[in-house]
Amino acid sequence: MARLVARDVKKVFPPTRQGQDPVFALRDVSFQAEGHTFVTLVGPSGCGKSTFLNMVSGIDTPSAGTLEVFGRTEGDAKIGYVFQDPRLLPWKTVLDNMVYVLDEGSTDEREARGRRFLDLVNLGSTADMYPGQLSGGMQQRVGIARALSIEPDLLLMDEPFSHLDAITARDLRVELQRLWLDTASTILFVTHDVLEAVLLSSRVLMMSSRGVIFRDLTIDLPFPRRQTDKEVAIHQAEILELFEEMERPKVDA
Amino acid sequence: MARPRGREGADGVSEVQAAVRGHGATNDIPASLLAPPARPWWWWLTSDRAARYTARLAFLVVWQWAGSTFQDIPTPLGTLEFLREEFARGEVFRNVGISLFRAVIGLSLVLVLGIAIGIAMARWWRVRFFLTDLILVGITLPAFIWALLVVMWWGFSNIGPITVCVVSATPQLVVNTFQGATATPGKLLAMSDAYRVGTRRQFRWLVIPSMMEYIAAGFRSAVLAGWGAVLLVEWFGNDKGVGFRAHYWYDAHSFEGMMGWGLVMMVIILAFDRIVMDRVVRHFRSWRIGGQQWSR
Numbered sequence: 123m124a125r126l127v128a129r130d131v132k133k134v135f136p137p138t139r140q141g142q143d144p145v146f147a148l149r150d151v152s153f154q155a156e157g158h159t160f161v162t163l164v165g166p167s168g169c170g171k172s173t174f175l176n177m178v179s180g181i182d183t184p185s186a187g188t189l190e191v192f193g194r195t196e197g198d199a200k201i202g203y204v205f206q207d208p209r210l211l212p213w214k215t216v217l218d219n220m221v222y223v224l225d226e227g228s229t230d231e232r233e234a235r236g237r238r239f240l241d242l243v244n245l246g247s248t249a250d251m252y253p254g255q256l257s258g259g260m261q262q263r264v265g266i267a268r269a270l271s272i273e274p275d276l277l278l279m280d281e282p283f284s285h286l287d288a289i290t291a292r293d294l295r296v297e298l299q300r301l302w303l304d305t306a307s308t309i310l311f312v313t314h315d316v317l318e319a320v321l322l323s324s325r326v327l328m329m330s331s332r333g334v335i336f337r338d339l340t341i342d343l344p345f346p347r348r349q350t351d352k353e354v355a356i357h358q359a360e361i362l363e364l365f366e367e368m369e370r371p372k373v374d375a
Numbered sequence: 376m377a378r379p380r381g382r383e384g385a386d387g388v389s390e391v392q393a394a395v396r397g398h399g400a401t402n403d404i405p406a407s408l409l410a411p412p413a414r415p416w417w418w419w420l421t422s423d424r425a426a427r428y429t430a431r432l433a434f435l436v437v438w439q440w441a442g443s444t445f446q447d448i449p450t451p452l453g454t455l456e457f458l459r460e461e462f463a464r465g466e467v468f469r470n471v472g473i474s475l476f477r478a479v480i481g482l483s484l485v486l487v488l489g490i491a492i493g494i495a496m497a498r499w500w501r502v503r504f505f506l507t508d509l510i511l512v513g514i515t516l517p518a519f520i521w522a523l524l525v526v527m528w529w530g531f532s533n534i535g536p537i538t539v540c541v542v543s544a545t546p547q548l549v550v551n552t553f554q555g556a557t558a559t560p561g562k563l564l565a566m567s568d569a570y571r572v573g574t575r576r577q578f579r580w581l582v583i584p585s586m587m588e589y590i591a592a593g594f595r596s597a598v599l600a601g602w603g604a605v606l607l608v609e610w611f612g613n614d615k616g617v618g619f620r621a622h623y624w625y626d627a628h629s630f631e632g633m634m635g636w637g638l639v640m641m642v643i644i645l646a647f648d649r650i651v652m653d654r655v656v657r658h659f660r661s662w663r664i665g666g667q668q669w670s671r
Contacts, residue, residue: 179569201569209566213584213662222580223570252662272570 124191124199124275124308125156126178131187133173133333147173148333151187155310155325160302162311164319164361165329171312172206175278178310179203193275202269202307204279208261210253210268216240217249220268239271240264243297259290263297270301277307283318292349295321299346316365320357321347328361330368337364449630454638457631466620471639474617477533478605481540485597489545490590493552503553513546518604519611526612536608536616544601551593555586587659595652602644617643 133148147170155161163171176182177189179201193199210219220236227235240246243263245256253261262282269277283291299322302309313319319326320341328337339361343353419425435451442450461467496503521542525535559582567577609618617640624632 176565180571181565181569198571203566203569205562205566207562209562211563211581211584214580218580222567222576223572225571225573254662278569 127190134185162319162323169329170333199275202274202277204282208265239267243267279311449634453631457635473615477536481537485544489548493549497556518543522608536605539604540601543604544597547597548593555589559585
């Protein structure tokens, strides 16, 4: 479990040419998340959700504000990252891809750990295959297994199911709920799909296209949830209504 | 109401449905679909292999005819006879050995320098801009200019052929390595950073493998250029080696001699390409081939 503290986080991409304007990806993002919780940032494309995740992971840095992640122990928090695309090394086997991100223990120990987490997503039998031999959904599950294998304090997920077909995505959402309930991770999830946000999250942060969080909602429904649950549909409708409300003045103007 | 698509039989199953069911059973599939087609005896004459062998045979026939018609053209039989004599004199192994020694030393240097410079140019933009023009000179300055220069500088020695091999083959490998180094997928590098994968492991597991195909392709053309360079220097100013021996027979006005040594040069480069480079390239592509087999 982790504690994530974001205070007045801003991100500006400076102009690259004369006459160009700087791009404000994030204007002001502040929130805290702590413990065994599933937090989802939901908002339209280009609102800075992925940029925020990249900053949390350390790939990118904020232009202003502070962003802190505290793990269970002293030192750097362990952060797992599941990307939109699986991002596996195509010339390495599935097992080697798991071992690639593990740095504790001997080679045998790391391989055993890799296999254990592949089993967790029911892909133990693919350990010696190359990623190109797997379907898109299977590759994404390897990506999830890889993220879980480091036993992260914080798990970042950037629209991990958006490239998959509807049936595979639905199955993986069910699987993700199971995995999250079994682990002690804090999850920060990003999506533009409101139904997905309601289905998975204990808390939904709604972002506007201006790069600010304008609503912080708690989804108080029991897990595991199903896409066909009535309550899920009701929450989905409410959130969509809030988005419409937020956009209304702009449409009228 | 749906339009009936066939007459109903006695058991209430329409004829169309019955036909579809029938095709599901293996014993109903026509034998012509299960066995390879019967081919006439002359079929192999139309195959791709036949085309290759026909071309070779036709070439030999035309060559023999031209050689026996015009005095200035060597014949294939005469060339073979010449090579047999040259083997008997012990010249073939001695000179091939010397040329190969020079090429191996030269190309080993090319391999080290080419990869190091290529990576450095991709990694540091100052290095890139510093070396761009020099690489351009290396690629565009003809090897025979280098060959004449080194003969004037060093005379008959091993340094000349090795130097020209390095200066004319290294740029080829540099350009390919540079392309490979800049083609390393940024998304995979970002993933590695997010997981705090160490620099050494990133280099060994990600950067080098992503470049390997480019390096192999670059080295393939470097071998061609380097081998040609060694032979050229030997031709212009050396007292040993395959190129020298070809020049020797040129001076003696022996068409068979020229042609025979030409054949030796060709066989060596083809053998290296087929036996060594083909395997290297295939090894570094094996993960792709694995993927293709699966999707087939």
